[in-house]
Amino acid sequence: MAESMSVQNLNLYYGDHQALKDITLDMPAGKVTAFIGPSGCGKSTLLRCLNRMNDRIDGCRVEGKVLLGKTDVYEKYDVYELRRRVGMVFQKPNPFPLSIYDNVTYGPRHYGHHSKAELDEIVETTLTGVGLWDEVKDKLDHSGLSLSGGQAQRLCIARALAVNPEVLLMDEPTSALDPISTGLVEELAVKVARDHTVIIVTHNMEQATRISSKCAFFYLGELVEAAPTPELFATPKDKRTEDYLTGRFG
Numbered sequence: 734m735a736e737s738m739s740v741q742n743l744n745l746y747y748g749d750h751q752a753l754k755d756i757t758l759d760m761p762a763g764k765v766t767a768f769i770g771p772s773g774c775g776k777s778t779l780l781r782c783l784n785r786m787n788d789r790i791d792g793c794r795v796e797g798k799v800l801l802g803k804t805d806v807y808e809k810y811d812v813y814e815l816r817r818r819v820g821m822v823f824q825k826p827n828p829f830p831l832s833i834y835d836n837v838t839y840g841p842r843h844y845g846h847h848s849k850a851e852l853d854e855i856v857e858t859t860l861t862g863v864g865l866w867d868e869v870k871d872k873l874d875h876s877g878l879s880l881s882g883g884q885a886q887r888l889c890i891a892r893a894l895a896v897n898p899e900v901l902l903m904d905e906p907t908s909a910l911d912p913i914s915t916g917l918v919e920e921l922a923v924k925v926a927r928d929h930t931v932i933i934v935t936h937n938m939e940q941a942t943r944i945s946s947k948c949a950f951f952y953l954g955e956l957v958e959a960a961p962t963p964e965l966f967a968t969p970k971d972k973r974t975e976d977y978l979t980g981r982f983g
């Protein structure tokens with residue numbers, strides 16, 4: 734089941750450096766929201782706040798609210814429970830050095846007790862959902878590291894989805910992939926958003942227009958504007974957004 738996320742008056746500091754400045758943004762349930770903006774503007778930093786991945790960084794300090802539904806993720810959740818609810822896939826596919834089967838069942842085993850029959854069912858359903866089942870069903874015992882980049886990224890998405898998250902965060906998930914694999918992951922993101930909230934960081938403007946319903950443009954740690962994607966691209970309100978979208982900088 735999808736759940737919305739939002740941040741309210743969010744400031745984030747890496748030591749003395751303020752990387753996010755008073756960000757307030759809603760990310761609607763069951764939609765794809767895209768974060769765009771030039772390198773270093775804070776997109777990945779904001780994404781990592783949503784499941785508290787920044788907690789691991791020494792000197793990182795967060796002020797303001799990060800909400801999953803109506804619940805503050807910094808106050809109410811154990812971080813492991815939060816990361817089950819808010820899954821993440823990264824720029825570089827990172828399957829665990831385990832079998833394909835064990836990659837998918839890693840989370841379910843960790844978060845609950847499942848019989849072999851239940852785990853088999855989770856593997857088939859989840860790999861079918863990411864369009865990988867027919868390609869791997871006869872080699873589930875092969876290492877996840879033996880897959881192509883595109884297959885490995887879909888395995889990582891399956892691994893994240895196997896624990897029934899409400900939100901899936903994607904940090905430039907296609908930047909290391911060829912065009913065909915990119916298309917498959919984009920289709921998958923749209924499909925996943927039917928029953929999850931998807932939030933994606935992308936440098937690819939066409940990708941943002943192809944898959945996102947809402948788009949947020951960041952510049953130097955500020956949220957410049959956020960709007961339904963067709964509106965943001967057709968009629969940006971801020972000159973900086975327009976300049977970025979038309980390739981004047983970035």
Ligand SMILES: Nc1ncnc2c1ncn2[C@@H]1O[C@H](COP(=O)(O)OP(=O)(O)OP(=O)(O)O)[C@@H](O)[C@H]1O
Nearest residue numbers: 747750752770771772773774775776777778779790
């Ligand atoms: N672990 C860290 N420690 C200190 N500063 C950091 C850290 N991670 C990011 N920053 C700084 O925070 C700012 C925002 O970085 P961030 O990676 O969020 O930007 P981005 O928009 O995702 O960039 P890119 O598109 O290049 O990935 C940058 O100035 C960056 O140097």
